[in-house]
Amino acid sequence: MTDASRLVVGISGASGVIYALRALSALRDLGVESHVVASKAAEMTLSYETGLSPSVLRERADHLYKMPDVGAPIASGSFRTLGMLIAPCSVRTMSEIATGVTSSLLTRAADVVLKERRRLVLMVRETPFHLGHLRTMTQLTEMGAIIMPPLPAFYAKPETLDDMIDQSVGRALDLFGLDWTPTRRWGEDITEGARPAARTRKP
Numbered sequence: 001m002t003d004a005s006r007l008v009v010g011i012s013g014a015s016g017v018i019y020a021l022r023a024l025s026a027l028r029d030l031g032v033e034s035h036v037v038a039s040k041a042a043e044m045t046l047s048y049e050t051g052l053s054p055s056v057l058r059e060r061a062d063h064l065y066k067m068p069d070v071g072a073p074i075a076s077g078s079f080r081t082l083g084m085l086i087a088p089c090s091v092r093t094m095s096e097i098a099t100g101v102t103s104s105l106l107t108r109a110a111d112v113v114l115k116e117r118r119r120l121v122l123m124v125r126e127t128p129f130h131l132g133h134l135r136t137m138t139q140l141t142e143m144g145a146i147i148m149p150p151l152p153a154f155y156a157k158p159e160t161l162d163d164m165i166d167q168s169v170g171r172a173l174d175l176f177g178l179d180w181t182p183t184r185r186w187g188e189d190i191t192e193g194a195r196p197a198a199r200t201r202k203p
């Protein structure tokens with residue numbers, strides 16, 4: 001097993017647990033081994049938003065760890081991975097990572113990814129943001145993380161909610177160099193209609 005075939009996936013209790021479920025399906029499609037840890041609040045949103053029980057994570061993850069298990073492989077930098085995707089990422093989890101005071105396997109694994117200078121992508125989900133949130137996102141960006149709120153790309157002409165979700169998941173996986181088929185790309189899959197003609201300015 002090489003680093004290129006493993007990705008750590010953290011699931012926290014922000015709205016949008018479906019992003020995690022789709023990311024796990026995508027990793028299966030791509031033959032990338034998923035190493036998953038989900039918070040208690042993530043289990044709550046999973047049940048509330050999808051009606052599924054936490055056991056679904058055991059089915060969809062290649063390796064599922066418990067939050068207190070700070071002895072898991074993903075708690076160590078010597079365990080090689082492509083990095084970590086946190087989908088969705090709550091403000092609480094984001095803030096804990098920014099402080100470096102990591103109290104669970106999820107935030108410890110993120111801290112490890114940062115210290116090893118690997119890719120950390122946070123699909124932060126909150127709205128609106130206050131100044132403290134924005135400062136935390138700035139700090140994490142300075143530390144090397146990528147803040148990627150799951151915002152829909154309307155130019156991809158989504159027809160369903162699934163299209164929107166898969167586009168965001170696909171663009172997050174792009175950041176790890178993973179090319180997932182459903183991802184629609186401007187200038188490749190999205191060609192019809194082309195670019196709108198440049199507007200001529202009225203004198």
Ligand SMILES: Cc1cc2nc3c(=O)[nH]c(=O)nc-3n(C[C@H](O)[C@H](O)[C@H](O)COP(=O)(O)O)c2cc1C
Nearest residue numbers: 012013014015039041042048090091092093125126
């Ligand atoms: C249905 C539901 C939706 C939530 N949505 C969000 C959200 O979008 N963003 C957020 O930061 N917190 C959200 N929360 C609150 C978090 O779950 C809460 O702050 C929790 O302590 C986060 O813990 P975690 O980071 O360990 O998962 C939501 C909670 C529930 C029950």
